[in-house]
Amino acid sequence: MFNYSASLSACAKxxxxxxxxxxxxEAGRLIGVARRIVRRQELAEEVVQxxxxxIWRKASSxxxxxxxxxxxxxxxxxxxxxxxxxxxxREDLLDHEGLExxxxxxxxxxxxxxxxxRESRLRRCLEAxxxxxxxxxxxxxxxxxxxxxxxxxxxxxxxxAKSWVRRGLSALKDCMx
Amino acid sequence: MSAEPTLDVIAGEYVLGLMxxxxxRDLEARLAGDAxxxxxxxxxxxxxxxxxxxxxxxEPPAAVWDKINAQITxxxxxxxxxxxxxxxxxKSASSKTAGFWQGFGAASxxxxxxxxxxxxxxxxxxxxxxxxxxxxxxxxQAKPGAIIEAxxxxxxxxxxxxxxxxxxxRVIQLWTLPDAKTGPVSIGLLPGVHETKLVGPSLPKxxxxxxxxxxxxxxxxxxxxxxTGPILVKGFAKQPI
Numbered sequence: 001m002f003n004y005s006a007s008l009s010a011c012a013k014x015x016x017x018x019x020x021x022x023x024x025x026e027a028g029r030l031i032g033v034a035r036r037i038v039r040r041q042e043l044a045e046e047v048v049q050x051x052x053x054x055i056w057r058k059a060s061s062x063x064x065x066x067x068x069x070x071x072x073x074x075x076x077x078x079x080x081x082x083x084x085x086x087x088x089x090r091e092d093l094l095d096h097e098g099l100e101x102x103x104x105x106x107x108x109x110x111x112x113x114x115x116x117x118r119e120s121r122l123r124r125c126l127e128a129x130x131x132x133x134x135x136x137x138x139x140x141x142x143x144x145x146x147x148x149x150x151x152x153x154x155x156x157x158x159x160x161a162k163s164w165v166r167r168g169l170s171a172l173k174d175c176m177x
Numbered sequence: 178m179s180a181e182p183t184l185d186v187i188a189g190e191y192v193l194g195l196m197x198x199x200x201x202r203d204l205e206a207r208l209a210g211d212a213x214x215x216x217x218x219x220x221x222x223x224x225x226x227x228x229x230x231x232x233x234x235x236e237p238p239a240a241v242w243d244k245i246n247a248q249i250t251x252x253x254x255x256x257x258x259x260x261x262x263x264x265x266x267x268k269s270a271s272s273k274t275a276g277f278w279q280g281f282g283a284a285s286x287x288x289x290x291x292x293x294x295x296x297x298x299x300x301x302x303x304x305x306x307x308x309x310x311x312x313x314x315x316x317x318q319a320k321p322g323a324i325i326e327a328x329x330x331x332x333x334x335x336x337x338x339x340x341x342x343x344x345x346x347r348v349i350q351l352w353t354l355p356d357a358k359t360g361p362v363s364i365g366l367l368p369g370v371h372e373t374k375l376v377g378p379s380l381p382k383x384x385x386x387x388x389x390x391x392x393x394x395x396x397x398x399x400x401x402x403x404x405t406g407p408i409l410v411k412g413f414a415k416q417p418i
Contacts, residue, residue: 014378014402016249023242031241032232045241052245057331057379065215066208067222074229075192075222082194115231122227140193141225147195166182169189169221176224 002026004069012060019056022073027052030077036112037081037144047084051077082144109138125175133168136161188217192225246397247368248376308334310383310414314391322410323391325351327383333364335373341409343370346396352404354388355380366398367391387414 002025010018027048034051035044054076062072113134116123126134132154139145139153151161182190190196191204208215308326316322322341326334335351343349349367354360364377390411392404399405 016246019249020242020246023237023245027237027241028235029230029232031237032235033229036232045238048237049241049244053248053376056245056249057376060379065212065219067219068226071222071226074226078194078229112228112231116227120227122224137193138228140195142228144194165190165193165195166186169186169193170183172224173185173189173220 004073005064008055008059008062008069008072011056012062016056019052022055023052026070026073030074033074034077034081036142037078038084043084044081047080048077051080054080078144085144086146109135109142112138112142121176122172125172128175129168129171133164133171136164137168137172140165184214184217185221188214188221191218192221247366249365307417310385310387310416312387312389312412312414314389314410314412316410325389325412327353327387327389327414329382331377331379333375333377335367335375337367337370337372339410341370341391343393347393347406348396348398349391349409350394350398350404350406351375352390352392353377353380353383355384361390361404363398363402364389366394383414385414385416388412389414 002021004022007018007022011022030048030051031041031044034047035041038044038047051073055073058076062069066072067075113123113126116126126138129137135154136150139150145153147158147162147165150165151158154161156164187204191201196204204214208218309329310327312325312327313321314323314325316339320339322337322339324336324338326336328334333351341349349370351364351367352361353364355362362378362380365375367373367375388411390404391409392399393406393409394404395406
């Protein structure tokens, strides 16, 4: 079992072998997470490259009260990816490369739920949600959609999308408690 | 739905990334003194992490690691103290090493852009701040060999003025001495003899008279985390007027 917390401590002390081990262990999955948001492989690799520089520089600021070391690493990657798409709009990304280069994964948000283990409580709770609430939460977390983008995709006013996300979050919390 | 969202909903929106930059800043300011909010953020992060872990592990690309490795730095340590200065070779003599650097060209350019900003579109905001200090690095004959601009965010712009000869299997490493107690700290490896942006470890803001130097080190950087090779050039920081 990889020790993420020990890895961050070692990085904070300047141990570059630890960063390399973390890269070997986790970067494949992290690139996958970034790709769900930025859609393009080369952009996802840039996101993860930049995220590892941040992990290296900011490892000492990791706060276990805000989550596990592993979740912190994923948070750094997600935030980089979100910055990329919010800076250049998603439409720009589409225009430059053409649709055929875009990973189809975003079009199958429900597939992500199917990849959760059968015993997963999160899976059971997501499946128990109304479809609009489930899709709103997943579009946001998995694909990095904003309230406006969720509203556009589901053809509802922004206020409705916002309320679906909130009710989804609330129902998930209750279900998992 | 009630008008006031619960702590869990607020934490959830934060973790989902749905907050505006202002809302995020406000929440992060609140976090430090609010244990219940911290717990809610922690719970939400752990809850949704499971979705991230459904991506396929796959072998990560070695080329991406190479770029990361070129940008990161070794640990702080004490100065070796007996480094010597090697003279610059004339430009023509460096042609033998040109091939060695050519492979690095495109990768290092990409790496420096990523290290600084993440996307090209962010350049204007990050290029805007003025450097905290500027350093002219001199060789043993007091000839200028490079200029460095060091910024408050730990980034450094390096502009070589001499075509340094770098033997195969060696690399130029940039060091600074934040204070005598800390000893020399690596800012990074030069990916080639051309203008580069490096991002060093988190250090106090660069100060006037702070020492910066290039040393010649084995490929991959000094194995000890402190300078081991000869000093090529060095200089003391000046604050722009």
